[in-house]
Amino acid sequence: xxxxxxxxxxxxxxxxxxxxxxxxxxYSEETVVFKEELLGKWAVDDDGSYLLFQRPDDIxxxxxGIGLLMHPHGSSSSIDREKLYFLDIYxxxxxxxxxxxxxxxxxxxxxxxxxxxPTSEFGNETMSDNFMGMHSFFKLxxxxxxxxxxxxxxxxxxxxxxxxxxxxxxxxxxxxxLITAQTEELQQFIERYxxxxxxxxxxxxxxRVES
Numbered sequence: 365x366x367x368x369x370x371x372x373x374x375x376x377x378x379x380x381x382x383x384x385x386x387x388x389x390x391y392s393e394e395t396v397v398f399k400e401e402l403l404g405k406w407a408v409d410d411d412g413s414y415l416l417f418q419r420p421d422d423i424x425x426x427x428x429g430i431g432l433l434m435h436p437h438g439s440s441s442s443i444d445r446e447k448l449y450f451l452d453i454y455x456x457x458x459x460x461x462x463x464x465x466x467x468x469x470x471x472x473x474x475x476x477x478x479x480x481x482p483t484s485e486f487g488n489e490t491m492s493d494n495f496m497g498m499h500s501f502f503k504l505x506x507x508x509x510x511x512x513x514x515x516x517x518x519x520x521x522x523x524x525x526x527x528x529x530x531x532x533x534x535x536x537x538x539x540x541x542l543i544t545a546q547t548e549e550l551q552q553f554i555e556r557y558x559x560x561x562x563x564x565x566x567x568x569x570x571x572r573v574e575s
Contacts, residue, residue, distance in 0.1 A: 384516045385498035386543040390479040390550055391443070391468040397476075398447040399469060402506045406570035412456035414573055415511075417449045417467065443468065451480055469504065472555040478504040478513070498542070501554075503564065511570040520562050530557075 407414040449467040465480040479501045505512040521541060524530040532553045533545040543550060557563050 383500050384518055384521060384541045384543065385500055386545075386550060387498065388543075388545070388547045388550060389468070389481070389499050390477055390501045390547065390554060391470040392547050392551070393443060395470050395472060395551065396443055396447050396468050397471045398449075399506060401508055402449065402469065402511070405573040406511045407573050408568065408570055412454070414454050415570065416452040416454065418452070420445060420448055420450060423450050450483075470501070470551075472551055472558060475555075475558040476504045476506070477554065478502045503558070503567075509572045511572070512567050513570065514567040515565045516563055517565045524563070 402417050403419065405414050405416050447468065449469070451465040451467040453463040453465075455463075464483045466483055467481075468479045470477045470479055479499055481499050482497045502516075503512075503514040518541060521530070522536070525532075525534060525536075525541070530553070532543060532549065535542045535544060545553070
C-alpha cells in the first residue's frame with residue numbers, strides 16, 4: 365500500500381472491498397484499555413490528512429455537528445466511558461471529508477489492537493433503518509510521538525479460510541469477509557494469530573502532529 369493512501373485504510377466506507385468486518389466487537393470489559401499517548405493528532409505526511417483521537421468529553425466541549433455513536437449491539441453500555449475514544453479522520457484527498465468512529469483499544473496478551481465502529485454522523489432515518497454498522501480492527505502500537513497501525517490482509521485471510529486452516533465463523537460477502545463469531549471466540553482467534561505475519565499487511569507509521 366502506498367503511504368499517501370494510508371489514511372484510507374481506516375475510512376471503511378471508502379475501502380469496503382479491502383477490509384475485514386466483524387458483527388461483534390473485539391473488545392470486552394476485561395480487555396479494553398485506555399492509554400493517554402493515543403490522544404491527539406497523527407499524520408503520515410504533510411498533505412493535510414490526519415487522524416484525531418479524542419475523549420468523549422472533548423467532543424462535547426467542541427459541540428461538533430458530527431453525530432455521536434449509535435451502537436446496534438449495545439456493547440458499549442458495559443464499558444467504562446473513561447476508556448472510550450472518538451476517532452475523527454480528515455482526508456484531504458476527498459475535500460477534507462470527516463469520518464467519525466467510536467474506538468476502543470484492546471489488549472490481548474502482549475499485543476494491542478484498535479476496534480473502530482462508525483458513528484451516526486449520517487443522521488438519515490431511512491439509512492439507519494436499513495444498514496447496520498460493523499466493527500473493524502487493526503493491530504496497534506502507540507508511543508509518545510509514533511503510532512503504528514497494521515491492518516489484516518484480506519487476501520491472505522481468505523486463503524486461510526478457504527483452505528480450512530482458520531476455523532472461525534464468518535461469511536464471504538461481495539469480496540470481503542464478515543466475521544460472525546462472538547467476541548470471546550474472536551479474541552481467541554486474534555490472540556492466536558497476533559504474531560503471524562501471514563495475516564497482516566505492511567505497517568503504516570504515523571507521527572504526532574500535536575497533542
